[in-house]
Amino acid sequence: MKKKKVLVSGCFDMLHSGHIEFFRQAAQYGDLYVALGSDKTIYDLKGRETVNSQDERLFMVKSIRWVTEAFISKGSGILDFAEEMKALKPDYLVVNQDGHTPEKEALCRSLGVAYLVTERIPFQNLSPRSTTDLRSRDLLPYRIDLAGGWLDQPYVSKYHPGSVVTISLEPTREFDQRSGMATSTRNHARELWGVRMPHGNYEKLAKTLFCYDNPPGTRVISGSQDSIGLVFPGLAKAYYKGEYWPEHIDHNTNEQLLRFVEDALYLVPLGPRQAGYDVLAETVINEPNAKSLADAAEEIWSAIHQQDMAAFGRAMRAGFEAQVRMFPNMMNDQVTDLIARHQDRTLGWKLSGAGGGGYLILVSNYPIPGAVRVTARREF
Numbered sequence: 001m002k003k004k005k006v007l008v009s010g011c012f013d014m015l016h017s018g019h020i021e022f023f024r025q026a027a028q029y030g031d032l033y034v035a036l037g038s039d040k041t042i043y044d045l046k047g048r049e050t051v052n053s054q055d056e057r058l059f060m061v062k063s064i065r066w067v068t069e070a071f072i073s074k075g076s077g078i079l080d081f082a083e084e085m086k087a088l089k090p091d092y093l094v095v096n097q098d099g100h101t102p103e104k105e106a107l108c109r110s111l112g113v114a115y116l117v118t119e120r121i122p123f124q125n126l127s128p129r130s131t132t133d134l135r136s137r138d139l140l141p142y143r144i145d146l147a148g149g150w151l152d153q154p155y156v157s158k159y160h161p162g163s164v165v166t167i168s169l170e171p172t173r174e175f176d177q178r179s180g181m182a183t184s185t186r187n188h189a190r191e192l193w194g195v196r197m198p199h200g201n202y203e204k205l206a207k208t209l210f211c212y213d214n215p216p217g218t219r220v221i222s223g224s225q226d227s228i229g230l231v232f233p234g235l236a237k238a239y240y241k242g243e244y245w246p247e248h249i250d251h252n253t254n255e256q257l258l259r260f261v262e263d264a265l266y267l268v269p270l271g272p273r274q275a276g277y278d279v280l281a282e283t284v285i286n287e288p289n290a291k292s293l294a295d296a297a298e299e300i301w302s303a304i305h306q307q308d309m310a311a312f313g314r315a316m317r318a319g320f321e322a323q324v325r326m327f328p329n330m331m332n333d334q335v336t337d338l339i340a341r342h343q344d345r346t347l348g349w350k351l352s353g354a355g356g357g358g359y360l361i362l363v364s365n366y367p368i369p370g371a372v373r374v375t376a377r378r379e380f
Contacts, residue, residue: 004030004091007113009073009081010099011042013050015060018120025118026094027066033088034061034070035081044076046177079103086111096120098173100370101269102338117370139196140189141377142169142181143229144352144361146261146304147319148297150326151240151290152223159287161241162294165301166229167261168236168377176269180353185226188213197231203249206231210245233377234258237301250301258376260307266371267352267359268338279329279354292322313347313363320350330354342368 006029012019026032037045039054050057054072061070073080078101085093085107093108094116095101108115148164151157175181189197189209198205209227224245228238234253238246296319303311324330330351338360339349345366352358362368 005033005088006030006092006094007033007035007081007085007088007090008094009035009037011037011046011050012057012061013042013052015052015057020064020066021121022096022118023064023066026092029092029094029116031068032066033090034067035073035084036061036070037080038072038074038076041073041076041080045078046174079107082107085113092116094118095370097370097372102334138171138190140186140193141171141197141230141233142175142183142186143167143226144169144181144374145225145229147300147315147350148293149225149319149353150223150323151293151297152225152238152244152246153221154240154242154244156285156290156293156326157240158242159285160290160294161239162290163237163239163246163297163301164223164225164228165297165304166225166232166236166238167258167374168229168231168233170375170377172375173372176358179270179358180351181358182226182230182353185209185213185222186230189227189230202232202251207245233379235261235304235376237297252305253379255378256307257304258378260309260312261304262374262376264309264312264363265374266346266362266364266368267374268342268362268368268371269359270334270338270351270357277329277357279327281329283327285326289322289326293319293326296322309363309365310347316348316350316361316363320348323350327354335360 006026008022008026023032036054036057039050042050058070058072061067071084073084075082090113092114093104095104096118097120100117105115143166146165146167148162151162152164175183177183192209192212206227209231210224213227214221221244225238228236228249232249232251234251235257237250239248240246296315300312300315300319303315335351342349342362346362346364348363350361352361359372362371
């Protein structure tokens with residue numbers, strides 16, 4: 001009987017036991033073919049060079065006993081393997097939860113290929129491993145804004161004051177550059193402080209990072225919610241009134257509240273933002289829309305403190321809808337389709353950052369297959 005063909009794709013840089021176990025699991029479905037991203041593709045997607053060149057990575061992957069064949073994909077982007085996949089005609093495309101994207105799933109549907117999402121489970125008693133974990137033990141956090149995003153820009157909060165609610169995240173995975181996770185500000189934090197946040201007064205550190213992130217002459221100012229969300233552990237609520245820096249910051253690291261938010265959130269990858277994307281075109285910024293955004297932030301802060309999941313979801317959705325009314329380019333066909341697929345089993349949703357890529361953030365009482373989970377950063 002002819003064995004089935006299984007395809008996996010990825011970078012597979014700094015090869016570790018997690019990669020090997022992923023190959024072993026995938027090979028259980030048939031002969032395993034591995035599509036490796038080229039050095040250029042990985043640089044374009046992740047904004048950094050690989051540790052090992054594509055030729056080195058290809059040599060190592062081909063040497064693994066569970067791999068039938070491996071090759072360097074000739075395309076670009078997160079579907080760089082598409083042409084090779086069409087030629088290979090595999091029975092399965094296997095991804096882990098970190099590698100799952102709607103584009104890959106849609107490609108499989110169009111080609112009649114089964115799409116399998118596996119959990120990242122270490123082999124037997126081995127410690128969990130990831131490339132992020134091996135890269136200098138980078139402990140700098142990420143952040144997402146839960147509601148109120150854009151009110152940290154004076155051209156929005158001048159119409160109506162309001163808050164941005166953020167949560168600081170442990171770097172349990174390497175989020176894509178330009179994904180709305182404050183990655184550019186995080187890169188500047190690394191230039192300032194290395195691979196971990198320094199100790200000290202949170203507001204002073206956040207203001208230092210904000211100033212470093214926006215030196216004199218900066219044309220497009222990065223909002224201060226980025227630096228606040230990175231520096232302040234746990235939850236932060238920054239109140240803006242027509243200025244770049246907030247009038248005051250409320251901070252909460254209560255363990256029950258952090259666990260409530262962690263349990264609620266599921267991130268569905270969209271891929272990095274595309275070159276040339278302009279969220280600032282065709283904006284509709286006015287007092288009613290800014291007020292709606294501010295109201296949603298207050299509602300989500302209240303819902304978190306009451307640990308009311310339904311109210312949390314409603315407030316997140318209301319804030320996102322206010323953002324989209326002001327910045328219509330945040331939406332595209334892919335986001336619309338993804339929301340439609342999940343809306344019946346979720347309580348609310350929004351995009352990470354300014355849209356055009358990144359993650360669709362869902363609030364749900366039920367597990368979302370293939371979604372990324374997050375861990376809130378604790379104070380100590």
